[in-house]
Amino acid sequence: MKKHNFSAGPSILPQSVLLKASEAVMDLDNSGLSLIEISHRSKAFVDIMENARSLALELLGLEGKGYKALFLQGGASTQFLMVALNLLEKRAGYINSGTWADKAIKEAKIYDDIYELGSSKEANYNYIPKGYDIPEDYDYFHCTSNNTIFGTQMKEFPNSPIPMVCDMSSDIFSRTLDFSKFDLIYAGAQKNMGPAGTTLVIVKEDILGKVSRKIPSMMDYKKHIGSGSMFNTPPVFPVYTSMLTLEWLKGLGGIAAIEKENEKKARLMYSEIDLNPLFKGFAVKEDRSNMNATFTLENENLKDTFETMLKEAGVEGLNGHRSVGGYRASMYNALPLDSVKVVVEIMSELESKA
Amino acid sequence: MKKHNFSAGPSILPQSVLLKASEAVMDLDNSGLSLIEISHRSKAFVDIMENARSLALELLGLEGKGYKALFLQGGASTQFLMVALNLLEKRAGYINSGTWADKAIKEAKIYDDIYELGSSKEANYNYIPKGYDIPEDYDYFHCTSNNTIFGTQMKEFPNSPIPMVCDMSSDIFSRTLDFSKFDLIYAGAQKNMGPAGTTLVIVKEDILGKVSRKIPSMMDYKKHIGSGSMFNTPPVFPVYTSMLTLEWLKGLGGIAAIEKENEKKARLMYSEIDLNPLFKGFAVKEDRSNMNATFTLENENLKDTFETMLKEAGVEGLNGHRSVGGYRASMYNALPLDSVKVVVEIMSELESKA
Numbered sequence A, B: 001m002k003k004h005n006f007s008a009g010p011s012i013l014p015q016s017v018l019l020k021a022s023e024a025v026m027d028l029d030n031s032g033l034s035l036i037e038i039s040h041r042s043k044a045f046v047d048i049m050e051n052a053r054s055l056a057l058e059l060l061g062l063e064g065k066g067y068k069a070l071f072l073q074g075g076a077s078t079q080f081l082m083v084a085l086n087l088l089e090k091r092a093g094y095i096n097s098g099t100w101a102d103k104a105i106k107e108a109k110i111y112d113d114i115y116e117l118g119s120s121k122e123a124n125y126n127y128i129p130k131g132y133d134i135p136e137d138y139d140y141f142h143c144t145s146n147n148t149i150f151g152t153q154m155k156e157f158p159n160s161p162i163p164m165v166c167d168m169s170s171d172i173f174s175r176t177l178d179f180s181k182f183d184l185i186y187a188g189a190q191k192n193m194g195p196a197g198t199t200l201v202i203v204k205e206d207i208l209g210k211v212s213r214k215i216p217s218m219m220d221y222k223k224h225i226g227s228g229s230m231f232n233t234p235p236v237f238p239v240y241t242s243m244l245t246l247e248w249l250k251g252l253g254g255i256a257a258i259e260k261e262n263e264k265k266a267r268l269m270y271s272e273i274d275l276n277p278l279f280k281g282f283a284v285k286e287d288r289s290n291m292n293a294t295f296t297l298e299n300e301n302l303k304d305t306f307e308t309m310l311k312e313a314g315v316e317g318l319n320g321h322r323s324v325g326g327y328r329a330s331m332y333n334a335l336p337l338d339s340v341k342v343v344v345e346i347m348s349e350l351e352s353k354a
């Protein structure tokens, strides 16, 4: 049975990417060797890494603007720590817009003073904090563009007088933005880019080298930049598969093209949530995420019927995170519009049954 | 053409493992979903992680002895840092037996006093330092069981009065040892276990929780243990493939069985190096590694002929590391004896030509 994969991450990847990645595990480009058994210093792999790095910059429109792309290990969670180690000298300002933002704050606090410039914690993060000022004498400002768990998304970004750092784990490459507003962007691969196991970091070089602490090598962006994102053995399979996804995206027409698809999917999903009296959206309307739509089923008695219908249609991963409950439809770049149609039809069928 | 893959890491994996890993990228166990697009919190993946963790302990004979196995990100290089963060309160003793040991020392020095209890740096690391005492009042003792670059291997380990930490990146699962002598073992997957992108850490729980510093979450062994090696999204493909390799090894009869094969390969290789007047071993005989045999070709004029012969026979990855020069035959668990025979025949043919 065909599956409709709404998993929040790790999540759906294009079928053509899976096929090429699977083939490369047996034989990389007819070399007679597997992708995963060749040296990372071989020309074949160095080319893969360089291609992945430059595709990332190209798709974001950041080529030739002083940025470097790195494919690191450790997940986005390690970035919570690396950002502070590399940039925090005295104090920084964070927006607490969700569970991940909250964790980013906690990790940075180990190193120095962190101020929450805005928080929506009191409302279980159902909106994006707004109307804050960013102090000019802070080291950096940190925000989360898309809150995966709660289904909220920043639609506008401040003009920050200090370096702006953004966790874009769950919406990178999904919508056009002026990415040059940001000085450091990071994103775990496992939503819009590839398998879990690598994290893309885009960093403007001139913000680095300004803290006084001694940074451990593996935590030091400068060390990773200096060695072409190969300071140590990189995670070859996640990097290769991410490269394939970025090639796929470029082939489609880049971020502008996928953004249109993502808008169609989100519009369809949210209009059903709104019009169907059985369902209710969790996030406030103006902050709704185009990546993760969170909603609840108002009538608990229909839960089993709804979930059986989903199951029979091959819908996977629609369960909400325990901190919100209900359902979450993650509609990342690789999710086809048809999968959203399947869920929306079930929602509407449920209404007619009720 | 069939390849003979002597790469030092990432390196050869069993063909049956590559095949299963490749299939899982398209469809995991007939689930209709790829291994890399399912949630790491799904039962399917939690089972994979648990299976990998318990196979590691089982193969090392460490089940029920107070150890936990973790599959982390960041490579062995991140362990240089994590070991110090988790265990170093005042001072520790290290053996400087190679480039990696030297880097482990440098990273730990950021945090506190590190003493080199033995070093072979002055001899370009062609032997294993011996005859040192381990002070009882140090926090821990750190050694490297196999020096990948130089081709030396510790044949005996001290009875340490303090926790013994060992970097076994390049010989874990290759020979029988009393692994319960060690309190913390770490190994990047990309030699004897799987693709690059995960690092196995085996840690005796009772050595943890004794330092006064605040440890960042992603660097904290206790946090990773507490969450079943899923504190954040784990590198699913490297973990799955490592699990397959551990299953393969168990199927062969475990470490004792593979050790016999590894001895045969090493004996064949070293006897050719010794008997053939054209070649000379780099490491002192008593410390020779069964995993990485380092050697030089004495007559520079034969270099091109030798390398052409290797190439024509499909031999890959035999070039030595730049700090040693010459050649390095990495003979990890998955390398067949036949591949060693091919190289040895070429060496002997070269002799008859010369």
Ligand SMILES: Cc1ncc(COP(=O)(O)O)c(C=O)c1O
Binding pocket: A009, A074, A075, A076, A077, A078, A100, A144, A146, A147, A148, A149, A167, A168, A169, A170, A188, B232, B233, B234
């Ligand atoms: C926005 C955001 N940030 C950070 C993380 C943590 O990522 P990782 O598991 O790679 O550490 C996630 C994971 O879902 C996320 O959605």
Ligand SMILES: Cc1ncc(COP(=O)(O)O)c(C=O)c1O
Binding pocket: A232, A233, A234, B009, B074, B075, B076, B077, B078, B100, B144, B146, B147, B148, B149, B167, B168, B169, B170, B188
């Ligand atoms: C003995 C040893 N330790 C550490 C490392 C570093 O491993 P990684 O590249 O995973 O950080 C290596 C890499 O070859 C190694 O051989």
Ligand SMILES: [Mg+2]
Binding pocket: A097, A098, A099, A100, A101, A146, A147, A148, A149, A150
């Ligand atoms: Mg969130």
Ligand SMILES: [Mg+2]
Binding pocket: A272, A273, A274, A275, A276, A277, A278, A279, A280, A281
């Ligand atoms: Mg409604």
Ligand SMILES: [Mg+2]
Binding pocket: B097, B098, B099, B100, B101, B146, B147, B148, B149, B150
């Ligand atoms: Mg070495």
Ligand SMILES: [Mg+2]
Binding pocket: B272, B273, B274, B275, B276, B277, B278, B279, B280, B281
């Ligand atoms: Mg000789």
